[in-house]
Amino acid sequence: MDIEVGGILGLIWLIIIIWAIVKVAKSSASGLAKVLWILALLIFPLIGFIVWLIFGPKG
Template sequence: MDIEVGGLLGLVLLILDVWAIIKVIQSSADIGIKVLWVVVILVLPVIGLVLWFFLGPKG
């Protein structure tokens, strides 16, 4: 079961993932939490983005 994301949807996902990583780095969370969120977003781009949106560090 291969799921391919390409074209415009892939570009949008890439932009949102980069935006999420920047927001994680700019947050006031502990370094370990930041590293964990960046790894989750990089390893699981779609699920990591959704998880970060609902559960990630705020501010």
């Protein structure tokens, strides 16, 4: 049961990170800002996602 729950939660987390990367890529931020946000999301998924939610590019 643990493997199934962990797999589902991992898949949900992966979808959330991909959604955040797509939102960053579609934002009106500069190219460098987009690259830095995407790197932050890939290198530090949890911390990067939380910081992106608070300070990330809007729109």
